[in-house]
Amino acid sequence: MALAIGRSFTFQPCSLFSNKGVDKTSPVGKYSWLGSDAAAARAGVTQRRRQISVAAQQRPTWLPGLDPPPYLDGTLAGDFGFDPLGLAEDPKSLRWYVQAELVHSRFAMLGVLGILVTDLLRVTGLSKIPVWYEAGAAKYEFANTGTLIIVQLLLMGFAETKRYMDFVSPGSQAKEGSFFGLEASLEGLEPGYPGGPLLNPLGLAKDIKNAHDWKLKEIKNGRLAMVAILGIFVQASVTHVGPIDNLVEHLSNPWHKTIIQTLASSTS
Structure with a gap:
């Protein structure tokens, strides 16, 4: 029917x-x-x-078998579902945390490299530079401390302001006339990933939308560098020497010059 x-x-x-x-x-x-x-x-x-x-x-998580939070869907580079405090629940906050982690990672990588290289030059006697945690108090012949601080504030303040403006309005800092006609030399790829011949001379990850592997490698190395810089701070506070000094002392007697003995002797 x-x-x-x-x-x-x-x-x-x-x-x-x-x-x-x-x-x-x-x-x-x-x-x-x-x-x-x-x-x-x-x-x-x-x-x-x-x-x-x-x-x-x-997908891999920071703890095998753990169910990641629903707001961390694995699309971000280095997302392994780690957010015990729930800081990334707000999408706007998550965008800012991603940029903040990138900046801290890059500064940490530069810091670790600078500390290790200068400490190696000092220990080997190739240069009479102070240990890294005393370098800020050293006097330099080419400029006084006040001048260096002002120049650093101006240059870093300008760069950080440009970075923040690009975060708020992506692509705004690449518009013609926004940087004295040098916009093509910087050519931002996306917020947090500047490009151009000045900031990306090797031309890596030009297609930033499909550069997940490059982003993952950078954030992994950056996180490792942040842990390393924290370790360098702690060892300097405990041993009062540089990281290369600690390494040389450990290699001189590996079975008795370890982190355990060092911490035990510093607390006794």
Whole structure:
């Protein structure tokens, strides 16, 4: 029996309950009582959710077997689901935290490199430079301390202001006339990833949208550098020497000059 509704279509009540030819074990068969189109749509949603759930379980997390928070979906470089304090729940805050981590990572990498190189030059006697934590108190012949501080504030303040403005309005700092006609030399790729021949002379990751591997390598090295710089701060506070001095002392007697003995002797 068919009931005609207007002239557009016919409605067959028995079709709602007719499951002939439908595999009840399939996603469509499970929802066949909704009708073929609704069942297919419902089955598609269920399948997509299942795929997302499987992908979330398969992606690496900071603790194996841990379910990452739903707002950390793995799309960010270095996202391993670590957010015990829930700081990234707000999308706006998450954008800022990503940029803050990038900047801290880059400063940490530069800091570790600078400390190790200058400490190596000092220990080997190639240069008479002070240990890194006393370098700020040293007097330099080419400029006095006040001049150096003012120049650093001006240069870093200008760079950080430009970076913040680009974060607030992506691409605004690449517009013509925004940097004395030198915009093409900087050519920002996206917030946090400047480019151009000055800041990206090797031309790495020009297609920043598809540079996930490069971003992942940078953030991993940056996080390692932040842990390393913290370790350097702690060893300087405990031993009052540079990291190369500590390494040389350890290598001179590896079984008795370790971090355990060093901490024990410093507290006694």
